[in-house]
Amino acid sequence: MADARTYDDSGYWYPDRSTKTGVELLNAMRRYRSAEVAMRQRTRDTMQLGPTDMAAVRHLLQARQRGTVVKPTGLAAHLGITTASTTALVKRLVAAGHVERRADPSDGRGFVLVATDNGDDTVRSHLTGVHARMIAAADRLSATTLTEMSAFFEEMTAAMDDAATGDLVPDDARSAGAVALPAHH
Numbered sequence: 001m002a003d004a005r006t007y008d009d010s011g012y013w014y015p016d017r018s019t020k021t022g023v024e025l026l027n028a029m030r031r032y033r034s035a036e037v038a039m040r041q042r043t044r045d046t047m048q049l050g051p052t053d054m055a056a057v058r059h060l061l062q063a064r065q066r067g068t069v070v071k072p073t074g075l076a077a078h079l080g081i082t083t084a085s086t087t088a089l090v091k092r093l094v095a096a097g098h099v100e101r102r103a104d105p106s107d108g109r110g111f112v113l114v115a116t117d118n119g120d121d122t123v124r125s126h127l128t129g130v131h132a133r134m135i136a137a138a139d140r141l142s143a144t145t146l147t148e149m150s151a152f153f154e155e156m157t158a159a160m161d162d163a164a165t166g167d168l169v170p171d172d173a174r175s176a177g178a179v180a181l182p183a184h185h
Contacts, residue, residue, distance in 0.1 A: 029156070043126045048096065052079055056089055057098050060115035061123060069112040071104065098122070 044054045059078050063070045070078075076086040090113060093099035098119030104110040141149065 039130060043123070046126060047098075047122055049098075052081065052085075053089060053093060055079055056093060057115060057119050057123065060099060060113055061120055064115050064120070069105070069114075071110065071112055075113060093119075 040054070044051065047054070047057075049057065056075060056079060059075065060070055072086050072090060073083060075090075076083050079086070079089075081089070090099060090101070094101060098116055100114050100116050101111045102114055104112050138146070
């Protein structure tokens with residue numbers, strides 16, 4: 001078990017530092033992530049959609065915006081679910097009025113999935129205000145700050161991806177100023 005004395009009020013186990021701006025930024029990211037998760041949950045609850053259903057609607061709305069078609073097999077691959085699960089998901093989304101099945105224009109035998117105006121309107125009614133506030137906040141930043149923040153978020157994304165794939169070497173974390181946790185036995 002980890003030595004509780006290595007943790008500070010932030011919940012991180014970094015060594016004592018003269019400045020904690022990095023930890024403060026990471027805590028701000030945690031608060032943002034918690035707020036985003038809660039907002040997405042409220043949107044799904046209002047639309048009566050589960051997380052996978054909402055991800056499907058979002059994917060189909062993006063495809064519609066790009067002018068591309070999505071077949072059920074493509075949706076299954078995007079969501080990482082089986083074709084049987086996709087069939088059930090599509091039935092729910094069609095019944096709720098968020099998605100339509102249309103004849104596949106390339107062969108006429110199969111079908112493609114298209115987000116409906118109803119699905120688009122519902123998502124927009126919930127997210128337009130929050131997106132406008134997010135864009136306004138980002139637009140107030142200087143070009144230098146935007147460049148630095150973009151690089152920072154790319155580095156954070158790489159750290160999360162590496163941790164998810166097991167590619168994070170303990171020395172990487174130590175060189176960043178973190179203290180290794182004792183092994184659990």
